[in-house]
Amino acid sequence: MDKQKPTKTAASETAAMTTTINCGAVLPRPVRRILQNFLLVWLDANLQESDNDFKNSLHHLRKIVASVTTFTNAQQCVNFLSEIKKEKVFMIVSGSLGRQIVPEIEAWPQLEAIYVFCGNQSVHEQWAKKISKIKGVYTKIEPICQALEIDRQRCDQAMIPxxxxxxxxxxxxxxxxxxxxxxxxxxxxxxxxxxxxxxxxxxxxxxxxxxxxxxxxxxxxxxxxxxxxxxxxxxxxxxxxxxxxxxxxxxxxxxxxxxxxxxxxxxxxxxxxxxxxxxxxxxxxxxxxxxxxxxxxxxxxxxxxxxxxxxxxxxxxxxxxxxxxxxxxxxxxxxxxxxxxxxxxxxxxxxxx
Known part of the structure; x- marks a missing residue:
């Protein structure tokens, strides 16, 4: 298997939202069945499908959690999460959008873990440390992949029937x-x-x-x-x-x-x-x-x-x-x-x- 390390990148910081669901090839198809107990949601207002850093990060994330859905609009992301009943969700979110929506959804049982991906770690650690489901505040994708790998294993272990x-x-x-x-x-x-x-x-x-x-x-x-x-x-x-x-x-x-x-x-x-x-x-x-x-x-x-x-x-x-x-x-x-x-x-x- 490919052992290449994920490309380093940082999520952009902006509170602006667009009406586009930026899911590209990883957006679930209408006839698609979920084959695993979990999925990954990535919310950032400035995600760009054409960006090479984004493509490389997505490639490595999919080695850990195959089903990845990306959003640039916070409300559409929340609506998507609210409809999930049987799976567990891991969420990567930018600092500004995380501060906006995470307090509203942190108690949802389908939300397993949150990773804040931002450009200014010290600023967002202040609010993030108050929320138990936030596993950390990160400026690079590599430690997110490492934390996600551990959390995915624990999630699988807990979901045995x-x-x-x-x-x-x-x-x-x-x-x-x-x-x-x-x-x-x-x-x-x-x-x-x-x-x-x-x-x-x-x-x-x-x-x-x-x-x-x-x-x-x-x-x-x-x-x-x-x-x-x-x-x-x-x-x-x-x-x-x-x-x-x-x-x-x-x-x-x-x-x-x-x-x-x-x-x-x-x-x-x-x-x-x-x-x-x-x-x-x-x-x-x-x-x-x-x-x-x-x-x-x-x-x-x-x-x-x-x-x-x-x-x-x-x-x-x-x-x-x-x-x-x-x-x-x-x-x-x-x-x-x-x-x-x-x-x-x-x-x-x-x-x-």
């Missing part, structure tokens, strides 16, 4: 789909082509990432793809979270490959695993899900996806649970899971390190 009752329809549908997908035998080459063609049709995944899958899918293990910084994990997470049958079917071959890989590793590792051990998972939960979880005390919880955990409590706590607690729309949670291999050996769900 969870059922808080064993009879929840989502739980049952997920189990039935999983069993059906694991039984299917098809042509992997055709399945990869179907997936990449589908991604191109929706225009929600960067072309670089699609080409990477086409070129190198067989060169890496399924677990590598699941944990790599590509669209695979976010898209799978989205499909299972929304029970989007189109996404699930397109990714069925990968679900099968990943399950088989974990099963193989489990067989290799089970002889050396301790009988009992703990793993940890830190993440954010929405207020709604947190209330559901409190009512499920003593009951059954199900993570309706492949679940990543850590043996290291501090990593799970500091990197995921604690940062989630700083978001006013979520609760930071540290799950502590006690694994009894004697019980797990009777389950059809494999696990591995």
């Amino acid at each position: 969870i059922s808080f009752n064993g009879l929840d329809p989502l739980f049952m549908y997920t189990q039935l789909l999983k069993e059906a997908l694991l039984e299917i035998e098809d042509d992997d080459k055709k399945s990869i082509k179907d997936l990449t063609d589908y991604c191109r049709e929706q225009d929600d995944i960067s072309e670089d990432q699609i080409k990477l899958v086409e070129r190198e899918y067989r060169a890496h293990t399924p677990i590598w793809w699941y944990t790599a910084e590509t669209f695979i994990y976010p898209m799978l997470n989205r499909g299972l979270r929304e029970m989007d049958v189109n996404i699930i079917l397109k990714m069925g071959f990968f679900i099968r490959h990943l399950h088989q890989h974990i099963t193989e590793l489990h067989g290799e590792q089970k002889g050396s695993m301790p009988t009992n051990f703990q793993v940890f998972r830190g993440q954010g939960l929405s207020m709604e899900d947190f209330e559901k979880m409190k009512k499920t005390k003593g009951g059954l919880m199900s993570f309706n996806n492949f679940l990543s955990t850590s043996r290291n409590r501090e990593i799970s706590f500091k990197n995921f649970a604690r940062p989630a607690a700083l978001n006013t729309n979520s609760v930071g949670i540290l799950f502590i899971m006690n694994i009894d291999t004697a019980i797990c050996s009777k389950s059809s769900t494999p696990f591995a390190e």
Whole structure:
């Protein structure tokens, strides 16, 4: 993948607004489907599509969040944000327009994080430090990309689908789909082509990432793809979270490959695993899900996806649970899971390190 650094640039500072939505090629098409759980909105009155610095910055931002929509008009941007219900939004905003609109929208639950991009850092830090969702005030695009990468990972971790009752329809549908997908035998080459063609049709995944899958899918293990910084994990997470049958079917071959890989590793590792051990998972939960979880005390919880955990409590706590607690729309949670291999050996769900 291209490792070129983003071009340095600074957002212009002006309170003037135009009536143009400056979205260019990244403006969502009417028939386009969202394939990931998040999108990036960039608001600046002086954005110019023809500017090379803007083009380079946009190119590198799309490697982190494929769906990017740019605005030069604050009200049109606010209207766009107000219509988003199922996705999380990361927002880059110029200092002057940020000071104007951020206080009005900061409490919106769909707004995950804000990055102020300006030419005078000291001026805008004064008002920005009062707003918890603002991750920082920046004069260059590189640190925004770095912060966005970390926040995107945390967002993905927090949006894994969870059922808080064993009879929840989502739980049952997920189990039935999983069993059906694991039984299917098809042509992997055709399945990869179907997936990449589908991604191109929706225009929600960067072309670089699609080409990477086409070129190198067989060169890496399924677990590598699941944990790599590509669209695979976010898209799978989205499909299972929304029970989007189109996404699930397109990714069925990968679900099968990943399950088989974990099963193989489990067989290799089970002889050396301790009988009992703990793993940890830190993440954010929405207020709604947190209330559901409190009512499920003593009951059954199900993570309706492949679940990543850590043996290291501090990593799970500091990197995921604690940062989630700083978001006013979520609760930071540290799950502590006690694994009894004697019980797990009777389950059809494999696990591995």
